[in-house]
Amino acid sequence: MADTVLYDVTDGLATVTLNRPDAMNALDIGTKIALRDVLGEAGADPAVRAVLLTATGRAFCVGQDLKEHVELLARAESVMSTVKEHYNPIVTAITGMRKPVVAGVNGVAAGAGAGFAFAADYRVVADTASFNTSFAGVALTADSGVSWTLPRLVGHSRASDLLLFPRNVPAQEAYELGIANKVVPAAELAAEAAAVARRLAEGPTAAYAALKESLAYGADHSLAQALAKEDELQARAGASEDHRIAVDAFLKKQKPRFVGR
Numbered sequence: 683m684a685d686t687v688l689y690d691v692t693d694g695l696a697t698v699t700l701n702r703p704d705a706m707n708a709l710d711i712g713t714k715i716a717l718r719d720v721l722g723e724a725g726a727d728p729a730v731r732a733v734l735l736t737a738t739g740r741a742f743c744v745g746q747d748l749k750e751h752v753e754l755l756a757r758a759e760s761v762m763s764t765v766k767e768h769y770n771p772i773v774t775a776i777t778g779m780r781k782p783v784v785a786g787v788n789g790v791a792a793g794a795g796a797g798f799a800f801a802a803d804y805r806v807v808a809d810t811a812s813f814n815t816s817f818a819g820v821a822l823t824a825d826s827g828v829s830w831t832l833p834r835l836v837g838h839s840r841a842s843d844l845l846l847f848p849r850n851v852p853a854q855e856a857y858e859l860g861i862a863n864k865v866v867p868a869a870e871l872a873a874e875a876a877a878v879a880r881r882l883a884e885g886p887t888a889a890y891a892a893l894k895e896s897l898a899y900g901a902d903h904s905l906a907q908a909l910a911k912e913d914e915l916q917a918r919a920g921a922s923e924d925h926r927i928a929v930d931a932f933l934k935k936q937k938p939r940f941v942g943r
Contacts, residue, residue, distance in 0.1 A: 687716035688738075689723075694731035694883040696724040697876070703739025708747035709794055714768035721775035731942055732883035733779065734875060735802060736786035745793020745816055765825045769794055773827035776801040777898065780891035782882040786875030788868070790850070792816045797826025800835060800861070803894060806878055807862040808871040812850040819848045834901060835860050886924040887942040892916075 688699040698720055700707040709717075724730045737743060746764075776783050776798065785802035793816040799805055815832070817824050824832075824845055833841040836859045844851065856862040866874045882890065892915040900908040919925055923943045931938035 686710075686713040687720055689720045691724075691727070691730055693880070694729065695734060695876075695880050696727070696730040696732070697734045697736070697879075698724065700735075700737035700743055703737075703741075705747065706741035706790070707737045707739065707743040707795065708749075709743065709745060709768075710747040710750045711764070711768075713747075714764065714772070718768055718771045718775065721772060721779070725775055725779040725781070730781060731887045732781055732879050733783045734786055734879035735776070735783060735798065736872070736875060737788055739789070741789040741795075742785075742787045742791040742811065743795025743798065744790060745795045748820075769797070769826045773797060773801045773831075777827070777831075777894075780894070781887050782879075782890045782894070784875060784879040784882065786871060786879075787811045787813075787862070788871050790814065794826040797824075797828045797831065800831035801827050804863050804878060804882075805861065806864045806866060806871065806875040807853045807856060808868040809853050809865050810868045811853050811856075811871075813856050813861055814850050815845050815848045817848065818846060884940065886922075886928065886938075886940045888922050888924055889919050892919050 686700070686702045688697075688701050690697045698717070700713070700717070702708060702710075702713060707713075721733070724733050782804065783802045785799040785805045787799050787805055787807040788811060789808065790812050791799045792814040796813045796815060799813070815824070815828060817828075828845070832844065836844070840859060851859070851861070853862060853865045857865045864874070864878070896908070896911055896915055899911045903911070924938075924940045927940060928938045
């Protein structure tokens with residue numbers, strides 16, 4: 683694995699850290715491949731119960747490495763194949779993972795970096811961080827799932843505004859728009875994001891997987907279809923070991939210790 687993406691699994695929590703601080707965690711080819719592969723590994727690992735995606739330095743991720751991009755353009759190489767080869771699998775891994783993904787946004791998240799944060803299930807954001815769609819500013823359209831995730835976070839009208847007129851959206855405004863779930867002082871970001879992710883890792887992860895599935899399904903299906911999906915998923919959850927553990931703990935007035943099954 684490239685050293686531009688760090689990976690650690692401790693007590694059921696997988697921490698994935700973008701590690702190109704000198705480049706503001708811009709996405710060169712090596713970093714994109716490493717991130718794609720490590721997210722796939724986390725998703726497939728039964729020992730991983732939740733994932734924290736974060737970064738080192740003063741930026742979360744500024745998106746495509748434009749220096750590398752320009753060099754590839756100068757050599758007349760195909761550059762937009764990265765959407766299919768890298769960005770799409772990364773976003774699919776985050777949104778389709780049957781375990782919760784927390785983004786710990788330590789600094790600016792722009793372009794595909796914003797897309798990766800939007801794809802997460804929960805965003806803990808430093809008060810000094812910001813978001814910027816960026817795409818139209820370099821004459822490109824949305825990628826990294828932003829056309830799907832951003833309208834679901836802020837609504838169609840605001841998503842159109844943020845995409846047509848890209849600008850830095852500071853953390854507090856991101857919270858008010860519904861992009862950030864929680865804003866904390868920058869010095870507390872690492873600890874707070876880890877605490878949120880660890881709480882999820884200790885929770886009923888099979889139920890979380892069902893919740894992710896139902897939210898994604900309900901976003902583009904009718905009420906009748908969503909109700910049928912809820913029935914299907916609730917029957918599965920009701921038969922789970924975690925549900926029995928939770929009910930037993932409730933009756934005994936104890937804290938449940940979930941096993942993810």
